[in-house]
Amino acid sequence: AQSVTQLDSQVPVFEEAPVELRCNYSSSVSVYLFWYVQYPNQGLQLLLKYLSGSTLVKGINGFEAEFNKSQTSFHLRKPSVHISDTAEYFCAVLVLLDMRFGAGTRLTVKP
């Protein structure tokens, strides 16, 4: 089965700084890739998804991610973060109906 590794469990960053949250996956077949955000005591909200086509995907709240097939990565980036971006971020890989999530990266934005 496919699997996801989020390389950083916690990422502290200062407000207005750029950030990259790293995600690697493994799969023997083609996949769909997703980034979700979870604010405290809430469900998951979709940030962006890669299904096919352009490898650079733009999402909500100024986030973007790049699909790199050769490195099996799908890193999430934002050029300038805000305090309100503090949350947990999950990378996920989908094969047919089987969605596998990474363990999550807690992004903390400091003033």
Next chain:
Amino acid sequence: NAGVTQTPKFRVLKTGQSMTLLCAQDMNHEYMYWYRQDPGMGLRLIHYSVGEGTTAKGEVPDGYNVSRLKKQNFLLGLESAAPSQTSVYFCASSFQSNEQFFGPGTRLTVL
């Protein structure tokens, strides 16, 4: 539209008790899912359904049962709760094998 709703929001059980978690969606989605979220482990799929009257096992199905009697509802049952089932449970739905929409979660504690 309410999207995906879950009932109850919180529940405390004693070991051996049973309970049912209810998930409802008003988006006319065919596919529905139950996940559990544990610290440091991301979300793991318990069971899923591809349509009314059908269910299938996910990654961690043991100790749980599900039913999909109506298209808009997906029930998760615990017949004999164990402390290892203490977790946050999320329901999700999707139109196709694609983006999943999540409910707000149910926090379950088994003493």
